[in-house]
Amino acid sequence: MANDSAKSCGLDPDNWKNFRAEAHRMLETSLDQLQQVAERPWQEVPEAVKESYAVEASGASAAEIVDRITDEVLPYHGGNIHPRFWGWVQGTGLASDLIAGMAGAVINANTGGRDHGANYMERAVIDWTRQKMDMPEGTSGVLVAGTSQATVIAFQAARVRVMPQVRKSGQGTTRLTAYAGQGIHNATRKALELLGIGFENLRLVPLIDGQMDLAALRAQIAKDRAAGAQPFLLVGMAGSVDLGTYDDLNGLADVAADEDLWLHVDGAFGAWTRIADDPWRGLSDGIGRADSIALDFHKWMYVGYDCGLVLIADEAAHRSAFAARPSYLEAAERGLAGGDPWFCDYGIDLSRGNRALKVWTALELYGEAALGAAITDNCRLAALMADEVTAHPNMRLAAPVVSNVCVFTARNDLAPEAQSLLNSEIAQILQESGEAVFSTTRADGLVMLRAAITNHRSRAEDIHEAIAAVARLAQAG
Structure with a gap:
């Protein structure tokens, strides 16, 4: 009606x-x-x-x-609110989001700039995060939709550092080259494409035990310089997409310092081991030496979508990459047009929602200790899943579990093609039945089942029952 x-x-x-x-x-x-x-x-x-x-x-x-x-x-x-959702890396959302969402809806803040409470709250969230990441005081940042957008912002700041005139005259014939380990998230490639650098100028360095081979990295940099290219960017992984592995971030920082490269860390979910217990906290040691970090609150901090963050150690470099204030956006010393600095000078968006409110609400309601304990528990559950897998004689892990990602095949005794088909079928059957959500990935030439545990609602019994369901379908297959 x-x-x-x-x-x-x-x-x-x-x-x-x-x-x-x-x-x-x-x-x-x-x-x-x-x-x-x-x-x-x-x-x-x-x-x-x-x-x-x-x-x-x-x-x-x-x-x-x-x-x-x-x-x-x-x-x-989409399933990610359920305790047995481990497909892809998606956060679960929090009850606190409901409270923050109500307040956010009635305030309807545009956090692009001006003098109002949401912008001060965002600065507080950014500063809390930079402390957790061990980045220096004065580090800049801006909340964004997610790590993909954060990566574009960081890469642009890196490019402007080596090409100060690029915003005015373009990149011209300069051939910039970037470096990352094999298996880096697609956000790195997309950012280089969007900036006009081109993905063919991304060098994928081989890995040793899940970490970038530093000797091969140095050799590739030297080779590119000899060919007339200008190396400018090194991208480290803090939690790889497929296996949850971490680069030697201190080692990468040493290379970046020696070679005068901008070090960016893709910490979309894995950066948050900084608030977990040992030994998982140590996985991200050295992250504070990065020039920039991209991370998400909506993944391993469980906050509702969407909410990412880019941190940039050099505030001047960050601002110079984006600041452009037309006359109608001129600031004032007093009144609503005050409140400098404005976040529109540090990223792509002029119109921005109040993402900080749900992060602030979660931190104040639950506390850092509780959130860190949930991250630690996710790592323990991934280790438990690995134990369950190895207890079944015909299952096999793709690699040892490092953090919160467990990848395995359900029937190692079958031919490779048959294993791939079975694993893919098991994933779909369990999704459709509502028993559990695994995703799939490729490892060792096989399609394998993958659990990425960024779910604060998961418990040990969920792991036991899900692996039992996999075993049942594997035998039936």
Whole structure:
């Protein structure tokens, strides 16, 4: 039924009492979803529901919208809120997001600039994070959609450092080269493409025991310089996508210093071992020596999507890569146009949502110790999964578990092609049944099952039952 209040009173509710009642009902329904999340795994979206999403834009009552969201939206989530979701690297979201989301919606802050509370909160979140990452005081940063955007920002700052005129005149014929270990996340390649550097100028250095071969790295840099290229960027991994491995970040920092390269660390999820217990905390030792770090709060800090961060040690280099203030955005000493520095001078976006609020709310509500304990527990669960896998005679790990990622094949006694087909089929069957969500990746020439555990709701019994389900399907296959 159309809501006549929209015709008579604009876009605010005509009857606040009725709207308040429906908002309360939506809150209770949302709390039910969170409290009963273990009973609500991923499920395929029925065709009728897909069709129901067609936009009619004819106006409806708040009650009708709450009913539709309850029936057509909440049941068909992406699965990552469920305790047995370990596919890809996706965070679970937190109950605190609900509180922060309500406040964020009514404030509706644009954090591109100006003098208001959200910008001061963002600076506080950035400074807390730079301390956890052991970066120097004065380190700059900006909250972004995720590590992919953070990577573009960091690489642009690295490029402007070696080519100060690039924003004005372009890169011209200069051939910049970048270096990363084999298996680096695709965000590095995409950033180089977007900046016009080109992915063919990314050198993929071989690995030794999951870490970049430093001797091979130095040799490649020397070779490129001899060929007339200008090496400018070295990218380290803090938590590789496939196996959760870490580069020797201190070793990379030494190479970067010797070769005058900008050291960037892709710490999308793995940077957060900085607040975990030993031995996992030590995996990211040396990260504070980086010129820039890209990381996500929406992965291994469990905060709701989306929320990433880029940290850049040299604030002047960061600002010089992006600052451009037209006359209509001139700052003032007082009033709303005050509050310098503005975040629009440190990234791509002028219009920016209030991402800091949900991070701040989570940190203040749960505390660093609880979040660090959850990260530590995820690593312990990955080790437990590895133990479960090795206990089955026909299963095999792709590599020892280093952090929170476990990759394995369900039937090592089959031919390679048969193993790949079986592993892929098991992943799909378990997803469709709601028993567990594994993703797949390629290792040793095989398609293997992969669990990336960034889920604060997972428990030991989830690991036991999921591996038992894999074993059951492997034998049936």
